[in-house]
Amino acid sequence: MDKISLIGLMLGFAAILVGQVLEGGHVSSLIQPTAFLIVVGGTMGAVMLQSPSRVFIDGLRMGRWVFVPPAVDHAGLIEETTAWSLVARKEGLLALEGRIPNLTDPFMRRGVQLLVDGVEPERLREVLEVEIGAAEARMKMSAKIWEAAGGYSPTIGILGAVMGLIHVMENLSDPSRLGAGIAVAFVATIYGVGLANLVFLPISKKLLIHVSNIVSQREMLVDGLVGIANGDNPRIIESRMRGYMV
Numbered sequence: 001m002d003k004i005s006l007i008g009l010m011l012g013f014a015a016i017l018v019g020q021v022l023e024g025g026h027v028s029s030l031i032q033p034t035a036f037l038i039v040v041g042g043t044m045g046a047v048m049l050q051s052p053s054r055v056f057i058d059g060l061r062m063g064r065w066v067f068v069p070p071a072v073d074h075a076g077l078i079e080e081t082t083a084w085s086l087v088a089r090k091e092g093l094l095a096l097e098g099r100i101p102n103l104t105d106p107f108m109r110r111g112v113q114l115l116v117d118g119v120e121p122e123r124l125r126e127v128l129e130v131e132i133g134a135a136e137a138r139m140k141m142s143a144k145i146w147e148a149a150g151g152y153s154p155t156i157g158i159l160g161a162v163m164g165l166i167h168v169m170e171n172l173s174d175p176s177r178l179g180a181g182i183a184v185a186f187v188a189t190i191y192g193v194g195l196a197n198l199v200f201l202p203i204s205k206k207l208l209i210h211v212s213n214i215v216s217q218r219e220m221l222v223d224g225l226v227g228i229a230n231g232d233n234p235r236i237i238e239s240r241m242r243g244y245m246v
Contacts, residue, residue, distance in 0.1 A: 005066045022206070027186070035160050035188035039195065042156035043149050051145050059145035061231040065210050066203050072186065072213045074220065078241045081224035093118065093228070107131065107218055111225050121229040128222045136215045143207035150200035157192015161185045190199040204236040 018026055048056055088093050097116045103109040110131075114124050164185025220241050227237035 002067050002069050008202070009198070016194065016198075029183060030190065031189060032187040032191075035157075035164070035191050038154050038160035038163070038188055039153055039191040041193075042159065043153040043195075045201075046152040046156070047145050047148050050148060050171060055138075055142050058142035058146055062139070062142055062207050063146070063203060067205050069210055070206070070214060072217050074245050075218060077217060077221060077237055081221065081228070081241060082234050084226070085228045085232070085237050088228050089231070089234065098129075111221060115225050115229055116172055119225045119229070124229055125222055125226050128218075128225070132215060132218050132222070135218075136211065138232075139211045139214070140208065143204055143211055146200050146204035150196040150204060153196045153200060154189075154192045157189045157235075158186025160192070164188060174214045185193065216244055 010029060017030070020027060051059070082095055084099070093116055096112055100109055100112050100116070100246070103112060107128075111124075111128055114127060119127070162185075164187075165182065167180055168185060224237050224241050227240060
């Protein structure tokens, strides 16, 4: 569980609610299901319209990374790759074949399989880097649906506010309802701007950080596998891989 994400989300909403109370307002005045429906439904519809179905679904699935980040263990990967290099140095590359079934990461499994198959180092790097580039582009595209939502929701919020004002204008004959009606109308704007800046845009940025970490780990693995294929000293491989750690 990424506690800082949870704390940040709670702090952001708490600051708004406490500020509302300190200004003399009521929290209940910010609870408007109709405005919420307009903003969230309209934003989701706009994002779905601009995105292929696979990208949209993958982006929603990636949303859980905000609170449960994908496993990225640079130190563990360095240790494992160094162990492989020691085995390959003593027993040859074919000795690594028995370790492939125990690898749970498909990318890692393919990389070691290519290594065992005796693929030339530069060809090995080329094949795996193409896969890294394609996966990175796909993950970034999926993560950016949240950025798109952050762009649409303020405008949808304004649309909701205008719709509310239209309803107010239809009731000009009853001045006692104007103040409350206008206040309710502008709640849609609060929802639009608030969700964009407290939820959608931060989620997008957080997901892009996780994508960067995944890509960095895969590039580190490729560097290690190429070093093993070249017959480099295990210490050199370890030192070069540690250069990816920040």
